[in-house]
Amino acid sequence: MVGKVVGKVDHGASSSVASTIAAQAAAAASMGAMDDFTGPGSGASASLKNPGVTVAEERSAEATLASYAEFAVSDNYLYDEDEEAPGGMLRGNDPSLWEGEDLTLEEENALLDRQLDELERELMGDGIDGSVVGGSSPFFDPLLSDEPWDRFGGPASRLGDGGDDDEEGGGGESAFRKELERRMALVSRSARELTLDYDEEHPEEAEAEARREEEEYVESLSSIRIMSPRLENAAVNPNAEAYFKRPPDERQGYDIMWVSAIENQCVKNLYGIFSNYGVQFADNFDDWVNGSEEDGFRSIEDVASYKARRVYEVTGLPCVASRTSFEVEPIRPEDVDKTGDANVGGVPGGKKAKPAPKSPRVVTGYRFNDIGEHVDHVVQALLPFSEPTRVTRFRSCVCYYDGDLELFEYGELDCDLYFSGSMRTFITMSAAINSALKSLELALDLQFQKWLKHAANDATGGGAFSEASIGLRDRVLKEARVLPNDIIDVSSFMDACVDVDLMDRCGKDLADRFKRAKPSKILTIATTGLVVAIPMAKYLQVPLVYARKQRSVVMADTFDAGYNSKTVGQDQQLLVSKDHIDEEDRVLIIDDFLSSGSSQEALLRIVSEAGATAVGVGVLLEKEYEAGRVSLSGFGVPVESLVRIASVKEGVIRLREEDGYDESSDTASGLTGTML
Secondary structure (H helix, E strand, O other): OOOOOOOOOOHHHHHHHHHHHHHHHHHHHHHOOOOOOOOHHHHHHHHHHOOOOOHHHHHHHHHHHHHOHHHEEOOOOOOOOOOOOOOOOOOOOOHHHHOOOOOOHHHHHHHHHHHHHHHHHHHHOOOOOOOOOOOOOOOOOOOOOOOHHHOOOOHHHOOOOOOOOOEOOEOOOOHHHHHHHHHHHHHHOOOEEOOOOOOOOOHHHHHHHHHHHHHHHHHHHOOOOOEOHHHHHHHHOOOHHHHHHOOOOHHHOOOEEEEEEOOHHHHHHHHHHHHOOOEEEEEEOOOOEOOOHHHHHOOHHHHHHHHHHHHHHHHOOOEEEEEEEEEEOOOOHHHHOOOOOEEHHHOOOOOEEOOOOOOHHHHOEEEEOOOOHHHHHHHHHHHHHOOOOOEEEEEEEEEEEOOOEEEEEEEEEEEEHHHOOHHHHHHHHHHHHHHHHHHHHHHOOOOOOHHHHHHHHHHHOOOOOOHHHHHHHHHHHHHOEEEHHHEEEOOOOEOOOEOHHHHHHHHHHHHHHOHHHOOOEEEEEOOOOHHHHHHHHHHHOOOEEEEEOOOOOOOOOEEEEEEEEOOOEEEEEEEEEOOOOOOOOEEEEEEEEEOOOHHHHHHHHHHHHOOOEEEEEEEEEEEOOOOHHHHHHHHOOOEEEEEEEEEOHHHOOEEOOOOOOOHHHHHHOOOOOOOO
């Protein structure tokens, strides 16, 4: 954290200060000019140029800004969109602004503390290589440690308390230490990044380049010295291994265990969002402190990556880490000597006064790579001497790392100085967390409320015991016939002759399953899909669009896609008018059968071509012995079916939901079904 130096004022000399002010006011009036602000020594003169601001406030503001001089930058103009944000090490201030000024006592003490901390870390071991892991640490005392892992499990989980592996004078080569050494080695593995320039024609060269870049990046991180005392405790605490290896709480719907390293104030937001995707967080490490002066000038990407990798080394769990920067833009040269009225004290509607020449500490910009009290200190120090619309910027970086994948997402906020403060970090962190969720949902195939769907399937037998599915199952077993080429004939109740009551009940059942998806339109194929799509459209209260197999005279401009079918032949075409689907639509695809998935895939391609969003695929009958569900898995949409046909071996229809069905008999014959 960056310290604060508070200016001191002799309040006992208030009468002499007042007389000095009066004398200088008279002199200024006679001369027609005012002396420039030159620092704390001329506080009385400065107060004349900033009506409403006391000498004590000016001195305090000057002292506060002086304590953050190393974070001053002179050219970080924030609202020039064409200018690329600086990366790597943050640039320091212009030395000419502060040349000749000595460090205050507080600054000297802070510098000494940093040097002592750096020496202590050199003695105990540090860095991205994890040299402290498995050794001793001043942050771990077995008698005083009171972390969650100390209270997890019973005596059996306390490794190193005795046994054959313990050697004289220490725990020896315990299983815990061996495991942590294995985890440390993982950091040298190349992290596969989500990139669009991967060279598929030369995969070996691309992999070699990725490894080289990863090694260079890890080497660049090795100079970072930030540390978390709690994490260092976990690295050497023999109770921590069982704590971080515990399985997720399946009773609460979790099936993945991660760990985090973000600000505690934002933890509830992170945990709440990812809990919907079955992610449980074992712990959060938020007590990070800089180990050297250079840590305060590293990019937020480097710091977030270091934290995520370091936590992963110690815990072996995927980690979500963050870092937020804060910037204040400098006063532009054309605005420094502006004439005319200005609001005093940065308060809109306040009394007017002519702006005075400003201190260089006020004119320059500032950039910090962390959020803390220093943000509020700088804002409060600048506010009385700046326009309230002076721009500040908060930028949050969230990094996910699991040993294989490293992913960065961002949130950014530009805010007027008058409204700025450390609490604005919640806005950028929320945006970054939501962006990370969307990317990880795609990269890791996270499913929204998968636990709820599984619970519903367990309670209802996968939907097999609803009234509609039972009715449809009975009709299939009684009336359906197996034709050559494994074609199933259901024309007596679904095609040539339609049981409208049964189709209405089936339509309502499927509509209930897709209510949460909030479709805006239903897309099906004429004519077989219409028997269930029409009642579904009625219950969902959405329009129904159907694809034709032949062009009509009223279809001037269409989307089209080809497909193959056992029943209607090869190289078939589906056509949908472009007037009926647009990019704002959420489309639910409905059909009678799911066999190879070719027709449903054609409809999904049409939805994609239209720029719309596919929210699901629903069918009455699914042939599990064909690859339809697998062929649709790449589209990332849920697939629902009322009845699943497991086998048509020897002309006998066997259903997955059928009482007494023995899957092993079909498995032995090479006919395997996939449970929903």
